[in-house]
Amino acid sequence: MIIKVLILTTAVLIFVTPMTYADAKNLDFENKTTIEILIEDMAVQNVSVSSNAVRSLVDIGEPAVEPLIQALENNNLDIRENSAITLGKIGDKRAVEPLLNLIDDECQEVRIAAEIALGDIGEEHIDLLVTHANNPDKSLSSRKIAIIVLGEYGEKAVPHLIELLSENDDYFTLSGEVRYSLAKIGEPAVDPLIKLLESDDPDVKSSAIKALGDIGDECAIEPLSKALNDESELVRNLAKSNIERIENHNAHFSYVSYGKVPTFYTEDERQEWFSNLEIIVGTSETEMDKYIRPEGSVYSYGCSYDGHISVGIVADSGVNESLMNEIYDIFDQHAQEIGIENVPVLFEYGDIEAGEAIDEEDIVDRNIAVINDDGNVIIYTEDEAYFDKEGNLVIIGNETTQEENGTNKQTPGFTSIMLIIGLLLSARSRK
Structure with a gap:
């Protein structure tokens, strides 16, 4: 009897799943019920299901914009978060102001999704961002994000x-x-x-x-x-x-990029990818030791929320393409072991002064690196700084908070005043 029930349940699930989480090409794009179902599916705790829902809504396009804007006020944070991401990929200007208002959401994941979406929408709506940035009646945080997003639009x-x-x-x-x-x-x-x-x-x-x-x-x-x-x-x-x-050719904004960051349709997809990067970085630790200061020229490496592995190299240390290829091959080998091809690695150059930036002989795990206004890299241990629940960098013993949205939910290019660089989770640095 139990066996029969299990078989019946499985059969029902097999039948229902394609109907509820259908591929976009099988959907009635004008059907509001379909759109509502897909919006609900964005909250399903299954990465493939929620991702397919976002993809389907992106393919639906314009008819889904208003329902998605309304969904930005949904009580479910996953729906708010994924609605923001979806609106960014659709790129309709009607979403700009609602997304800017979402910057003040109580949930950090939702705020970050709004930032990403605004960056995705495109420069044709630049006038709306400028108007928002100039409006003193808008929240300061949303005005700052509008300005940072403007930086993504280049010369215009x-x-x-x-x-x-x-x-x-x-x-x-x-x-x-x-x-x-x-x-x-x-x-x-x-x-x-x-x-x-x-x-x-x-x-x-x-x-x-x-x-x-x-x-x-x-x-x-x-x-x-x-x-x-x-x-x-x-x-x-x-x-x-x-x-x-x-x-002195200060190169702290210079970088060399390998591989390709995949497209993320939901935050869960990004987190799943980030977890894979953590595995790659962790399994590469022994081989990376010889490249770490003082023996080598690498002062940091770790996972970036942008979706790549970040490697910090001391500027003017003589690192060439051959050495970067060696380091990349280490990460690439361990990436292939878990089925990832063309793993993205970003080599970033920074100035770091011995004796000033690092005070301990061996600093391991959960360090935070920032580039200050003078262009110098400063590394904080977990005893010297931390990120509060709002994602702000707090220097212990300093009464002021460095308001940097630089947690391991950071979106690259989306920092202010100081640039948080990738020493997330399993990053290492040595004197």
């Missing part, structure tokens, strides 16, 4: 970011995000930033100098040299230090 965003840097009344609260976005855009922002050096406002000039130092374009050296005679001591000092950064 430069005039708007320059205006935010030089004319916005909330300069002091938004300048870090504006600088970060301009530095991310790079060369197209250099000439407009050089023009800001003529400003009468020393704070505006200071931010322009820092952004030029972040970009590292040598054509900024001559204009910065003129600032060495500025009446403001702060401006003079910043000009001097950032000229040195550029002349």
Whole structure:
């Protein structure tokens, strides 16, 4: 009798599953009931089911936009989170404002999904982001995210970011995000930033100098040299230090990328992938030892929430393509052991000063690395810093909180003031 019941249950499940979690090509795209079912399926605790629901809704496109916007207010956090991701992939401008409002959601996973979605929607809706960033009635956190997303849109965003840097009344609260976005855009922002050096406002000039130092374009050296005679001591000092950064080829924003990060349709997919990266990093530990400082030039490695393995290399340490290939082969071998081909690895260069950044002979596990405004990498142990429940970096013994959304739910490119780099979970660093 028990056997019969089990067989019957299995038969029912086999029949129901294709009807409920159908592939997009079998769906009635105009059927609201179908859309509602798929939205409910996004909360199912099965990665393939929730991912298929998102893919199907993306294929449905425009008819699904309004129901998905409404779903951003659903009590179920998985539905809010995956609705945001889906709206980002559909790319309809109607979703921009609701997604910006979602930045204030009580759930961190939902907030991050909103950030990712805004980055996915595309530069054709740049005007909406600019309007939001300039609106003092909007929450500060959502305005900061709007500015950071602008940095993803390249040259088209430069005039708007320059205006935010030089004319916005909330300069002091938004300048870090504006600088970060301009530095991310790079060369197209250099000439407009050089023009800001003529400003009468020393704070505006200071931010322009820092952004030029972040970009590292040598054509900024001559204009910065003129600032060495500025009446403001702060401006003079910043000009001097950032000229040195550029002349010394400070490369903390330089990187070399291997492999390819897969497309994630749900946060569960991303977490599943992240777990695989943890396995790869963990099984590579013994072979990586010889590359770690002081014997080698690697000061950190670990899993990045962006979906790649991050390897931090000391700038100007003589690391060449051959050595990077060696390191990549280590990770690639262990990736293939668990069925992953073309594992993504990002090599990032940073300046690290012995005796200043690391105080212990052997620092292992759960370290946090940040790049400060001077371009130096600082490594904190778990006894020196931690991330609070809101994802902010807290320096122990420091009353202020470094408000960086830099947890292991971090979205790359989505940091402010300091760049959190991949020392997540199983990262290692040695003096």
